[in-house]
Amino acid sequence: MEDLKKLYDAILTGNFKSAKEITQQALAAGADPQAMVQQYMIPAMDEVGRRYEANEYFVPELLISARAMKASLEFIRPLLIASGAEPAGRVVIGTVKGDLHDIGKNLVAAMLEGAGFEVIDLGVDVSPEKFITALNEKKAGLVAMSALLTTTMNSMKTTVEAMKAAGVRNNVKIMIGGAPVTEKYAEEIGADGYSTNANGAVALARKLVAA
Amino acid sequence: MYTRLHIDGVLHINPERTVTHFPGDPQADIWGIRRTAVQYGTGSYDEFANHPLADFTTVSGEYEPFLLYCALRGMELAMMDLLVDQEFAEAALEHIFRHYYALNERTYELGRGRVDITYVAEDLGGQTALLFGVPEIRRFILPRQKKMADLARSHGIHVFYHTDGAARDIIPDLLDVTGIEILNPIQWRCPGMEREGLVRDFGKRVIFHGAVDNQHTLPFGSVEEVRTEVRDNIRIFAGARWICAPCHNLQPVTPTANIIALYETIHTDGTL
Ligand code: B12
Numbered sequence: 001m002e003d004l005k006k007l008y009d010a011i012l013t014g015n016f017k018s019a020k021e022i023t024q025q026a027l028a029a030g031a032d033p034q035a036m037v038q039q040y041m042i043p044a045m046d047e048v049g050r051r052y053e054a055n056e057y058f059v060p061e062l063l064i065s066a067r068a069m070k071a072s073l074e075f076i077r078p079l080l081i082a083s084g085a086e087p088a089g090r091v092v093i094g095t096v097k098g099d100l101h102d103i104g105k106n107l108v109a110a111m112l113e114g115a116g117f118e119v120i121d122l123g124v125d126v127s128p129e130k131f132i133t134a135l136n137e138k139k140a141g142l143v144a145m146s147a148l149l150t151t152t153m154n155s156m157k158t159t160v161e162a163m164k165a166a167g168v169r170n171n172v173k174i175m176i177g178g179a180p181v182t183e184k185y186a187e188e189i190g191a192d193g194y195s196t197n198a199n200g201a202v203a204l205a206r207k208l209v210a211a
Numbered sequence: 212m213y214t215r216l217h218i219d220g221v222l223h224i225n226p227e228r229t230v231t232h233f234p235g236d237p238q239a240d241i242w243g244i245r246r247t248a249v250q251y252g253t254g255s256y257d258e259f260a261n262h263p264l265a266d267f268t269t270v271s272g273e274y275e276p277f278l279l280y281c282a283l284r285g286m287e288l289a290m291m292d293l294l295v296d297q298e299f300a301e302a303a304l305e306h307i308f309r310h311y312y313a314l315n316e317r318t319y320e321l322g323r324g325r326v327d328i329t330y331v332a333e334d335l336g337g338q339t340a341l342l343f344g345v346p347e348i349r350r351f352i353l354p355r356q357k358k359m360a361d362l363a364r365s366h367g368i369h370v371f372y373h374t375d376g377a378a379r380d381i382i383p384d385l386l387d388v389t390g391i392e393i394l395n396p397i398q399w400r401c402p403g404m405e406r407e408g409l410v411r412d413f414g415k416r417v418i419f420h421g422a423v424d425n426q427h428t429l430p431f432g433s434v435e436e437v438r439t440e441v442r443d444n445i446r447i448f449a450g451a452r453w454i455c456a457p458c459h460n461l462q463p464v465t466p467t468a469n470i471i472a473l474y475e476t477i478h479t480d481g482t483l
Contacts, residue, residue, distance in 0.1 A: 058344045060290040150430040151462045179338040180426040
C-alpha cells in the first residue's frame with residue numbers, strides 16, 4: 001500500500017484534513033483497517049512521541065498530530081469494533097480531583113489511543129468515585145491519573161485507597177504522571193508505574209498490560 | 212429584475228461566519244448587541260436594543276496576552292493556531308496586545324515616577340521542555356513583548372519577566388530581544404534550569420528571582436531541607452544577583468514551618 005505512507009506523513013505533520021481523506025479513500029479501496037493502524041498510524045504516533053522527547057516537537061505539534069490521528073481513527077474505529085478486534089488495552093484516564101490542568105493528560109490519552117489502546121477519558125477534576133464507576137462499567141485494565149499540582153497529588157493517593165476499599169484495586173494496573181509526580185511518589189501510594197512524558201506513558205502502558 | 216431595471220447588483224463579500232452570535236446569548240450579534248423590531252405600520256426596522264459598553268468606566272489589566280488568547284480560544288486550539296491558523300492567531304494577539312499596550316502606557320503616565328517594576332510575562336516552559344517551539348515563540352510572542360518592555364523602559368521602569376518551567380532555550384532571546392532585567396521563577400529542577408549553568412551563562416545580564424523549589428522542597432521537604440536549599444542558593448548565586456522567593460504562589464499544602472524557615476534563613480544567612 002504505497003499510498004498509506006501518506007497517512008503516516010499526514011499524522012506526523014499534523015494534517016488532519018489529508019489524514020481524513022486518505023483514510024476514507026483507503027477504506028473505500030478495501031484497505032485492512034487493522035493493518036492501517038498497526039503499520040502506519042501507530043508508527044506515526046511513535047515517531048511523534050520520539051520527536052517530542054527529543055525536543056524536536058513541542059505541545060502544538062503533538063496536538064495537531066493527535067488531531068490528525070483522531071480524524072483518521074474516527075473512520076477506522078467502528079470497523080475495528082465491528083471486526084471484534086481487541087484493543088491493546090482499555091485505559092480509564094483523568095486529571096484528579098481539584099486539578100484542571102489537562103494538556104498533558106490529553107496528550108497522554110492521544111498517544112495511548114495512537115498506540116491502539118481504547119481510552120476512556122473522564123476529563124478533569126475527576127473524583128475517586130468517578131474513576132471507580134468508570135473502571136467497573138468499562139472493564140478497563142488500566143487507570144491513568146494526572147496531577148500538576150502539589151495540592152492535588154494527594155488525590156492520587158486517595159483514589160488508590162478508594163479503589164482498594166471498593167475492592168477493584170487488584171483488577172487493574174495504575175499509572176500516574178504530571179509535573180510534581182515522581183517515581184518515589186508512585187511507589188509510596190502503591191501505583192504500578194510512573195512516567196515523565198506521553199511517550200514514556202505509552203511504553204509504560206504496554207509494559208503494564210503485558211505484565 | 213436587474214436587467215429589466217438596467218442596474219448592476221451589489222455583490223457582498225464576507226468571510227465565512229463561524230460565529231453567529233455572542234457566546235451565551237443567542238439573541239445577540241457577535242458584539243453582544245441585541246436588536247428589536249420596531250413596527251411602523253407597513254413594516255418594521257431592526258433597532259439596537261442594548262449597548263454592551265454603556266456601563267463600562269474602565270478596562271482592567273492582564274499581563275499574559277497569549278494566556279488570554281488561550282482562555283478566549285481554548286488552550287489546545289490556541290496552541291494549534293500557532294502552527295496551522297497563524298494569521299488568525301496573529302490578528303487576535305495583536306488586538307489583545309494593543310489593548311494592553313495602551314492600558315500600560317496610561318498607567319505609566321499616571322504613575323509617573325512611582326512605578327519601579329513592571330511585569331511582562333508568558334509561560335513558555337513546561338516541566339521538561341519549552342511548551343512551544345522557538346520559531347513560534349519568536350514569531351508570535353517576542354516582538355510584542357519587546358514593545359511592552361520598551362514602553363516600560365522608556366518610562367524608566369524595570370522589566371520583571373515570568374515564565375514557568377524549562378525555559379532555558381529561550382532565555383538568550385528574552386535577554387536580547389525582549390530585553391528583560393529580572394527573571395522569575397527559576398524552576399531549577401526542570402532540565403536546563405540548573406542554577407549553576409544559569410549563573411554561568413546569564414549571571415552577568417539578569418537578576419534571578421525565585422529559585423526556592425515549590426514542587427518538592429517547600430511543600431514536602433523538612434525545615435532543614437528548606438534551610439539547605441536557601442543556603443545552596445546563597446552560595447550558587449553568589450557570583451550573580453538573586454532575589455529570594457518561592458518558585459510560584461505557595462500552595463496550601465506547604466507547612467508553615469517551611470515558609471518561616473525560608474524567610475528566616477535568607478534573613479540570617481543572606482548577608483550581602
Ligand atoms: C499551562 C499551565 C496552567 C494552565 C492550565 C491549562 C490547561 N488546560 O491545562 C492554567 C493557566 C489554567 C494553570 C492554572 C494553575 N496553575 Co498551572 N501551569 C501550567 C504550566 C505552565 C504548564 C503545564 C502544561 O500544560 N505543560 C505541558 C504538558 C504537555 O506537560 P505536563 O502537563 O507536564 O504533562 C506531561 C507529563 O507530565 C506527562 N504526564 C502528564 N499526565 C500524566 C499522566 C500519566 C498517567 C503519565 C504516565 C504521564 C503524564 O506526560 C505529559 C506529556 O508529555 C505549568 C508549569 C510546569 N512546570 O509544568 C504550571 C504549573 C503546573 N501551575 C502551577 C500553579 C500553581 C497553577 C495554579 C494553582 C495557579 C494559581 N492560581 O495559583 C492554577 C491551578 C488551576 C487548577 N485548579 O488546576 C504550578 C504548580 C506548582 C505546585 N507547587 O504544584 C506550576 C508547576 C507552575 C510553577 N511555576 O510552579 N496552569
